[in-house]
Amino acid sequence: MTPLRGIVLAGGRSSRLGGRHKPAISIGGVPIVARAISALRAAGADPLVVGDPAGVPDGVAVVREDPPFAGPLAAVAAGVAALDPASGGVILLLGGDMPYVTPATLHALAQAAPAVAVDGDGRMQPLCAAWPEALLRERLARLGDPADRPLRILYDDVEPARVTIGAREAMDVDTPDLLRAALAEADAAGE
Template sequence: GEGLTLPGVDVVREDPPFAGPVAGVAAALSCVAPGARTVLLLGGDMPFLDADFLAQLTAETPAIARDDAGRDQYLCAAWPEETLRRRLAEIGDPANVPVRRLYEGVAFQAFDAPAGSVRDVDSPEDLAGLDDG
């Protein structure tokens, strides 16, 4: 097989490849059984997230993390499964749709993330700087 394989983990990819995060969300949601209570949307490049903060995000309405600078972090959020499916259906073809569009017209709660917890690691330089705090 190609790529990462872990026992009990479904690995999916957006179609077409590199079609953006909304296409990735749609592909991943295809593996989530209808009736799931909450779906977490998490960027894979945020190593400082912790379970206590993620538990705060799980609510009856969509919830999003807000970083130290007051910016909404679209890929650190929790959605009720039915709401996320409905929103994706409203968008239609998810290919190359900006992730912020997923949130348009949706009432969501914003939670201030603990300092530095939504810091992302995108480059070897970012990774090398992890020890710098």
């Protein structure tokens, strides 16, 4: 069986949300980061969080990128560095502000790795992706210092499979309007 692990990125400044730590916000009574962890576990992945531990369930490892707030590429690198190498493994990357990603989507991404979720408009969601572990480690090593560099460079010269997801799954909680929409979505679903 292929080792499947997940890295949840939960270390941003949440500046568009007034500094309120997005992953710790409860949607349907559950912190967004805990929802992401639950989806990863249901997909068969062992989760690791990179960033602030607020809202992270007990028993889930948390590490921090160095320096803190050095961006998502630095967070991915810190997460990968914290994992013991697994031959033939797949690593799922998931934003800690995506409350509605499903285990089925994560499983589809893992099966197609390297793969990235795309929304209905065809926009890539690079923090909803799967990488063969060896490829991800090689790319990070080749990039050098990841601090304050854009995540998109991880995808240079790689053509990932595209897994289309619906608007609900693609939703991330970046602004007050998106938070209201996520809360309304939970209410409508009876969560």
